[in-house]
Amino acid sequence: MARQISEIQNEMLLAIANDSVLSLVFTSTSATAMFRLFTYIVAVSIGTMENLFDTHDAEVATTLFNQKSGRLPWYRTMALAFLYGFDLVTDHDYFDTTGATDEQIEAAKVVKYCAVNEAEDSSTVIIKIAGEENGVLAPIPLEQKEAFEAYMEEVKWAGVDLEIINFLPDRLYLSIQVKRDALVLDANGISILNGNNPVNEAIQAYMKELPFNGELRLNHLIDRLQVVPGVIDATILNAETSWIDAETAGYGDLQPLNIATIPESGYFEVVTFDNITYVV
Template sequence: MARQIELIQKEMLDGIAANSDLVQLNSTSKVAIYRLIVFVVAYSIWLLESIFDKHRIDIDTALYEQKSGTPRWYRNMSLDFQFGFDLITDSDKFDNSGFTSDQIEDSKIIKYCSVKESLESNRLILKVASEQGDELAPLTETQITSFKQYLIEFQYAGVKINVVNNPADKLVLNMSVYRDVLVLDENGSSILNGGKPVETAIKNYMKALPFDGELVINDLIEKLRAVDGVNNVHISIASSSFYDTAINEYSPYNEIEVKTIPVAGYFEIINFDTVTYVV
């Protein structure tokens, strides 16, 4: 770990003071030439040590993320998928010769990915999602077919992978918001600024959730209680529905008692019709 500049400088000055051959360099002036030289050297040493620290972190991170066959490795390989590009022969790298950096970046359609080991069977559960505007969205049929072929090219022999590319789980919140009548009107709109801050807070909370992260009802309530004009929040029923690929339609809504992880990896709130504002 890089030492502080002051510590390096002190060690150098102490060494000078203890050296009889340098006894004449005993000025206490902050602008003494030798003190300025000591500071420049100390700063250079600190900068070099800081570079070494950064280099060590980069190497450790690269080694950790590039260990082949780990869930993190599968995730990184998935995020590197380039739609419409071919692989270099006998390689798991894409042939980017002749393409601009913007074209290469635009081809990386998988923006979110989660890889976990299934507890019920010997397989990896790989969830992916792309983007449409500011919203998460599943890959198209053509895109997911291409991606699955890409997986075959690099996955370890014998490893079974279940790819989840579902539309967002639907989330319904039956809730009562106890409002400050001086700040929010009966529809939940800000009297001073307009807009609906509670709905905005819910959307922001959903966006802040990590992909394939856990929705915790109490955490959501805590966020909503911090909204200006909200005195209290009561969520009577929170329920979700996931897209069942076996029947090609959404499942019946299931109540969320404490927390849940979306099957698709992310949620979508259809509307806020079940949010009421009370005094």
């Protein structure tokens, strides 16, 4: 672990004080004495190097952890390494990119988000994935999913069952009552000064900041709304969600969301803002 700069400098000053020659030459107690300034510069340099070593050690540890075959982080690493349109090197678990440009390789990285868990009632590894469409999370197309599944079957550990979830976003329905400052927001929640709807934007920003497969907590959403200019208070009257049913390939019935939930698809879509009402 990197030492504090003061600790490093004090060690050098102590060494000078204990040296029979240097202690007779460098006797000033002034903080701006030349030899003290020099030891500070050296201490900063040493401290910087020690911090770099710590960073390197952490990066190596993370890399080794993620590269241990068969662990859940390894499956995530492999999923994000998928290159659509490329073939694996024979008898290896990485792709042959010979002759490909950086642009072609980057375009082939169709899996942008991934989360891996193990099923509670079996040894099945659940891999949730998503791509991007115009900067918005979306399932990857069926032909890409087919290639991805073939790739994961090729690189997975023998005997491990995989479940690939590549769904449309979970639908989120919110009924919210906002107590507004009539000097800042009009009856429809529009900013009188800027002409935008800051409550809707705050909800969208919160959803975007949620990590993939992250837990949505209603109290955190309320915290976000209560710091919006013009919002005096906010109350979630009702929250419901629905997600893709793997058997029917359609959305299931709405389910109540009381405190928190993790999306089945890995991400949410706020269906409408029409159920947000404003009172004074």
